[in-house]
Amino acid sequence: MITENKVDRSKLMDVIWDIQRKKFQITHDDISKIAQEFDMSRMELEGIVTFYHFYHRTPCGKYTIYLNDSIVSEHSGRPEVLHAFEEALGIKLGRITADGTFGLFKTPCIGLSDQEPSCLINFKPFTNLTPEKVRDIIGRLRNGEKPSKICDKPKTNIRYTPEPERTVFFKPYTTYSSLDKLNEYEPSEVIELVKKSKLTGRGGAFFPTGLKWQFCSQNEADIRYIICNADEGEPGTFKDRVLLQEHPELLIEGMILAAYAIGCSQGAIYLRAEYMYLKKELESLLEEYRNNGYLGKDIKAKKPFDFDIYIHMGAGAYVCGEETALIHSMEGKRGEPSTKEYFPVEKGFNGKPTVVNNVETLCAVPRILNMGLDKYLTLGTEQTPGTKLLSVSGDCGKPGLYEIEWGMKLREFLKLIEARNTKFILFNGYAGECLSEADFDREISGKNLLADDDLLHFKDTEEYTQKMSGKGLRAGGSVMIFNKGRDLLHVLKNVADFFVAESCGICVPCRTGNFLLNKKIDRIKLGHGEEKDLEEIKEWSKIIKTTSRCGLGKMSSTALNDAIFKFPEVFGTILSENTDFNKAFNLDDATIDYDHIINEMTSDYD
Amino acid sequence: MTKMVNLKIDGKPIQAEAGMNLVDVAKQNGIYIPTLCYFKELNPLATCRICTVKVNGKEITGCTVKVAEGMDIEVTTPELLDNRKAIIEMLYAEGNHFCPSCEKSGNCDMQNLGYDMGITVTRYPHVFSDKIVDFNPKRMIMESNRCILCKRCVEEVKTKDGKDVFSFVQRGVKTRVQIDYEQEANLTEAEAIHAMNICPVGAILVKGMIHEQPFGERKYDLLGKDIKPVVKKDPLRQRDGGKFIVATTSLAGCFGCHMSLLDIDTELLDVLELVEFNKSPLTDIKKFSKQCHIGLVEGGCSNSENVEVLREFRKKCDILVGFGECAIMGGIPAMRNFVPLKECLDEAYLNGVTTEVGADVVPGHEDIPKLLNNVYPCNEVVKIDYYIPGCPPNAQHIWKVVKSILLGEEFSIAHDEFKYD
Secondary structure, X not given: OOOOOXXXXXXXXXXXXXXXXXXXXXXXXXXXXXXXXXXXXXXXXXXXXXXXXXXXXXXXXXXXXXXXXXXXXXXXXHHHHHHHHHHHHOOOOOOEOOOOOEEEEEEOOOOOHHHOOOEEEOOEEEOOOOHHHHXXXXXXXXXXXXXXXXXXOOOOOEEEOOOHHHOOOOOOOOOOHHHHHHHOOOHHHHHHHHHHOOOEOOOOOOOEXXXXXXXXXXXXXXXXXXXXXXXXXXXXXXXXXXXXXXXXXXXXXXXXXXXXXXXXOEEEEEEOHHHHHHHHHHHHHHHHHHHOOOOEEEEOOOOOEEEEEEEEEOOOOHHHHOHHHHHHHHOOOOOOOOOOOOOOOXXXXXXXXXXXXXXXXXXXXXXXXXXOHHHHHOOEOOOXXXXXXXXXXXXXXXXXXXXXEOOEEHHHHHHHOOOOOEEEEEEOHHHOEEEOHHHOOOEEOOOOOOOHHHHHHOOOHXXXXXXXXXXXXXXXXXXXXXXXXXOHHHHHHHHHHHHHHHOOOOOHHHHHHHHHHHHHHXXXXXXXXXXXXXXXXXXXXXXXXXXXXXXHHHHOOHHHHHHHHHOHHHHHHHOEOOOOEOOOOOHHHHOHHHHHHHHHHHHHHO | OOOEEEEEEOOEEEEEEOOOEHHHHHHHOOOOOOOOOOOOOOOOOOOOOOOEXXXXXXXXEHHHXXXXXXXXXXXXXXXXXXXXXXXXXHHHHHOOOOHHHOOOOOOOHHHHHHHHOOOOOOOOOOOOOOOOEEOOOOOEXXXXXXXXOOOXXXXXXXXXXXXXXXXXXXOHXXXXXXXXXXXXXXXXXXXXXXXXXXXXXXXXXXXXXXXXXXXXXXXXXXXXXXXXXXXXXXXXXXXXXXXXXXXXXXXXOOOHHHHHHHOOOOHHHXXXXXXXXXXXXXXXXXXXXXXXXXXXXXXXXXXXXXXXXXXXXXXXXXXXXXEOHHHXXXXXXXXXXXXXXXXXXXXXXXXXXXXXXXXXXXXOOOOOOOEEEXXXXXXXXXXXXXXXXXXXXXXXXXXXXXXXXXXXXXXXXOHHHHOOO
16 A cells, blocks of 8 residues: 555554554654654644544553443442552552553443443453452552453353344354355446345444445546444444454455455455454454455456455544544544545545445345345345344343344333333433433334434424334444433433543534533533523534534434433423523632632741 | 536525535625635635535535535525524634734634624633643744634645644644644745734734734724624613613723723713613712612623622623623633632732732732632623623723613614724
């Protein structure tokens, strides 16, 4: 991918990673050196390094501990675990020990929501933490044991699949079996097949996959790229992690088939840094494919082709799950979403036509080929055939991974996962809907994405229930369950914090709008809220939604607005009528600095 | 030959070259789409989001749209106009924009848009975050307080060998533009001035070019529209002998707004026909003796007494009007919000150049009002009904607002009456 006379910027993040892993920080000198190597200004590089939260400009400890900060983790006992870490290490969150051995940091969801509380130590997973386990881990690390030797192997927790002939993903697979089809089909026939299968983007955007492939293949170019989006950052999602653990061969074969269909010669897997522990096995599997002639030059097919795949490591930025941000990140830039002037299939990676597909989408392709289109179309619903992977976490009897046929009623699904006393559900993660009992009769069908603008058309939840019952519920993959004991506002605050931390900052409405919404939640939480605050939340959300550049800003306030609509009783009891006085303004609090200064001075006189 | 396409903008049928930029097409046809970050057709930045329009019912930034056959474009719906206003207000709330002390006042794209949209106050609370002012570069000053992160400088200014001079660093609310000192030193004087000129606000300044003469061309002096404040429908009723009762006060202000009030000159006689002043520095009445129709508040809240007076005004006045920038957004006193209170006091009473030799006391007594941690705009303490912007507001402007509110009349304010820079 090297263009003439120019250093290959796509290797930049790998170079930074090497130094981060070796030195546990990126020093001033490193910045100078790398900037020179890549022929860029120091500050441009500084901008890239400071964009990703796993790169540190100051020492982060020989053992860098990242404790998951998401709400499910908190509900599973994170506060005690954090306390145990702080006590065992003698440092507070966000600090490193005096000898530089340990650093303790928080990070958003690390894709282990069904085995929380969990953490990463030097990017090795440690799950189901308890204070005892924490003390044990720290003790063993102090004794010189390596994190890679004592870490856990994350459980796949596959709780449910349909009967074998109706299962798509989680059933035995014969490696290479789908690649025989390369000799049977023309590339255009593969696209046609995928189009007919009605497969849509499983990352949650539901764009028709076949159509995307077709667009890309139709754009004239000397090179085309296929990128697998394995930057599974949506809190509560871990389906891609399980797929990569159980069936990485499906992904690789899906990518090979896509490359053949579209005419791509280069592929990449953008793997989130949180899943770094999966990299080694993936790489050796890729090598196996290479050795068997399925990757590399002259791959056997009806029309022989060249194609290879490499892995690009992310470095901690939720927004990179957005396809144009992901492409920028792969190009060694700040992971900011593009202006949307072009689709990636027109101008993507390095300005060339690029297809970005989710792991689950790509994994479905070899299965559809092997299963046959007719059989596949009998699964699920007519509009959305097939099955869907759902990552379930939170308050239920059986958290874990579920493969269900599209069309299952939410109520039925809740029974399946043994959720009792459910008060609300964050469906599709933090950027998704907040569901209440009013939604339980809807079906998980991938058919209809309810924009929360539509909420305004309903008088109350009763009317909503009537009209929405049976309506489709688009599922991206994350289902977080909260029972009646949970504090809705506290959960919404965690969601709001997440978006403030993860907004890339490129456009005003998302950067500052989310910050201001967060302040509103604080105000309500502290009991200073008035009715007009809710009105302002609704108005401001709408502005953020309609003017933000990418999906992050468009979705960040959905759950909050859903909750306001669906749980008037929660907000009703804590809000007061509108007044002419700002109750949040407390004169004693506002003069506290002055009191301190004067007290300190007068005590000097004594 | 270029292909022509037919499209509609706000219902008006328009023909244009296929693939042309929507903002330019609109401009050619006399339709104004406000922009802030947009300045080069070839490379729209789409960071400010102000040009958001609806294309076939879907919101999208106008600067990234290439016109095509059959497009139905909405530009000036009430919702879109409010979105634009909201974004400018958000920029004002997010940054620290003190126009009276800004070198680029009068030549600032954002200030002009503020006037143009009739913004008197931002609907959002001011963030007042501490931002970096970087004097280190050889030739330039980077004033992050005023930066709106439009990315013009990042994309446009490069050295001869193609390296970036300005870069975004950090992420989210912490994002800021940082100058690369080494590369900046390689710029020519002309290139540095170009960087300053493309900055739509006053964030990039070239040293030595700031105080000698008024800065820039004041390109916006002749532009602008009148504003029409929304007035509540029910007129106020006169009390006691047919006169309206007005109270005024100056909180953390300089009394400049009151001086401006006196500039009503001979019309003051008309004013006195219509109104009676109650508590006010003008009458020297210290305590409210009755409920008032209108309270005029100058200045923001800097100490505990300001807060108490303001709260009393809210109780005793049916309508509260904030006049002058300090009341509206904190103004000049709020510039101390970025310095710890201790440092402010030390500078004022202990270490400053004008302090008495040997002074070692910061005044503290129960009779002295306590300073607040921050200076607050009035609307963050109580509800304010109307705002009269300006530093100070024009006398005619103040009187027009007061009179119209009292009589419940619709009114509009001419552009030159509310433009103060």
